[in-house]
Amino acid sequence: MMHSAVRTVGCFDPRCARIVLSLVLAQTIAPAISSRMTARAQESSKPKSAVTSKSQKVANPLNDLLDEARRDIDRNEFEAAIAPLQKVIADQPDFAYAHFQLAFVYTALKKTDEARSEYERTIALDPKMTEAYLDLGILLLDKDPAAAVAPLTKAAALLPAQSRPHFLLGVALERRGDLAAAAAAFENAVALDPQDLDTLVHLGNAYLALNRPTNAEARFRNVLERQSQEARALLGLARSLDAQKKADAVEAYQKYLAAQPADSAVRARLVHLLLEQQQFDAAYAEMGRTNGGKPSLELLKLRADIQIGQKKWSDAIETLRQALALAPDDAELHGGLGRVYMQKHEFPSAEKELRTALQLDGKNLAYWKDLSSTYYLGGNYAATLGTLDQIAKVEQPAAGTWFIRALCYDKLKQLKPALEAYQKFLDLDQEKNPDQMWQARERSKALRRMLEQKR
Numbered sequence: 001m002m003h004s005a006v007r008t009v010g011c012f013d014p015r016c017a018r019i020v021l022s023l024v025l026a027q028t029i030a031p032a033i034s035s036r037m038t039a040r041a042q043e044s045s046k047p048k049s050a051v052t053s054k055s056q057k058v059a060n061p062l063n064d065l066l067d068e069a070r071r072d073i074d075r076n077e078f079e080a081a082i083a084p085l086q087k088v089i090a091d092q093p094d095f096a097y098a099h100f101q102l103a104f105v106y107t108a109l110k111k112t113d114e115a116r117s118e119y120e121r122t123i124a125l126d127p128k129m130t131e132a133y134l135d136l137g138i139l140l141l142d143k144d145p146a147a148a149v150a151p152l153t154k155a156a157a158l159l160p161a162q163s164r165p166h167f168l169l170g171v172a173l174e175r176r177g178d179l180a181a182a183a184a185a186f187e188n189a190v191a192l193d194p195q196d197l198d199t200l201v202h203l204g205n206a207y208l209a210l211n212r213p214t215n216a217e218a219r220f221r222n223v224l225e226r227q228s229q230e231a232r233a234l235l236g237l238a239r240s241l242d243a244q245k246k247a248d249a250v251e252a253y254q255k256y257l258a259a260q261p262a263d264s265a266v267r268a269r270l271v272h273l274l275l276e277q278q279q280f281d282a283a284y285a286e287m288g289r290t291n292g293g294k295p296s297l298e299l300l301k302l303r304a305d306i307q308i309g310q311k312k313w314s315d316a317i318e319t320l321r322q323a324l325a326l327a328p329d330d331a332e333l334h335g336g337l338g339r340v341y342m343q344k345h346e347f348p349s350a351e352k353e354l355r356t357a358l359q360l361d362g363k364n365l366a367y368w369k370d371l372s373s374t375y376y377l378g379g380n381y382a383a384t385l386g387t388l389d390q391i392a393k394v395e396q397p398a399a400g401t402w403f404i405r406a407l408c409y410d411k412l413k414q415l416k417p418a419l420e421a422y423q424k425f426l427d428l429d430q431e432k433n434p435d436q437m438w439q440a441r442e443r444s445k446a447l448r449r450m451l452e453q454k455r
Contacts, residue, residue, distance in 0.1 A: 339354075
């Protein structure tokens with residue numbers, strides 16, 4: 001059985017879900033090919049009609065070369081096996097078995113291009129050699145899964161009663177991005193071998209990617225019935241339940257994290273679920289269970305969001321500082337910290353953080369707007385107007401913006417711009433904010449009188 005070494009983590013999103021798959025080829029595939037090669041070689045020390053002898057009593061040097069190559073392969077001395085095989089091929093260029101042996105040797109030496117060429121030559125000479133199709137597909141599976149589809153399709157057709165070719169074909173299709181076809185291949189493999197846990201896990205993940213969480217749940221439960229602590233199945237079940245909005249998704253994620261406590265991305269998803277259920281204490285507890293009680297960056301951001309929602313400004317500042325220690329160039333963190341400082345009326349600190357955020361992400365209007373609010377609340381009306389001018393280059397000023405502009409001009413004793421800004425506000429607001437409408441009308445009357453007195 002081939003075991004996948006990489007699991008898929010992160011929040012479930014059927015629109016963009018793509019199952020990340022990796023097979024440990026170096027540890028599992030090469031020995032499998034080697035065992036088939038040795039068995040095939042042992043079937044006949046004198047290959048079928050490959051080397052024709054005038055007299056059976058006379059030793060055939062080509063058979064001796066094949067025996068020499070096989071001994072080298074058995075001792076894992078793959079470089080040494082190249083020369084005798086090449087000599088056989090030089091004498092018998094259409095001898096498919098020798099090309100197949102040489103392809104295996106190149107595979108073991110990680111000479112992919114040479115191995116591919118020899119497998120393709122083998123197939124051209126012997127179109128029914130199933131091992132050549134299968135091994136060529138395995139060879140290509142990592143670097144060129146799209147190219148692996150054709151030989152693995154042929155291998156599955158030649159070996160319809162064996163599950164392994166169907167499984168490998170499913171992996172190739174999955175990696176190529178053809179998830180529907182991959183699911184079909186995995187379904188064929190499961191029908192042939194319902195006990196293969198790898199196939200069940202891959203099929204469950206394919207169902208998840210195809211937004212079929214109910215089908216995925218069934219497959220992952222099949223795995224867990226046989227192996228209750230299989231981490232990939234624990235995660236797959238949790239994600240399946242999550243996608244179906246089932247309440248027991250929380251418990252499923254907790255079971256997975258008990259087996260894989262370092263998976264911070266999944267823990268972050270669990271925290272999200274707990275917050276949605278307003279289980280704040282449980283959410284905080286989960287945050288403290290990563291990295292020896294040191295939350296990841298993502299979990300620190302979540303904690304800050306909770307604290308901001310609860311208006312615990314000082315706690316939020318401390319959490320955001322911890323996050324910035326991990327990611328000092330994160331514009332979002334600087335922007336969030338600036339906003340919290342603004343809420344605490346610590347305007348110099350707010351300005352500093354927001355300016356840093358803008359240095360990192362100067363096109364983010366949210367930071368510009370928070371900076372304008374910081375200047376206004378801090379009484380720096382000229383700077384407020386300058387910041388609003390920057391925003392106006394990108395976004396048309398709304399009624400509320402004109403009201404703030406009017407107040408700034410008014411504070412700065414710029415009577416005519418103030419009156420014009422109040423009038424813009426009155427034209428745009430249309431009685432949506434009656435208190436501000438009244439203030440703008442009264443202030444406009446006063447400004448007109450003041451301007452008339454100056455004439």
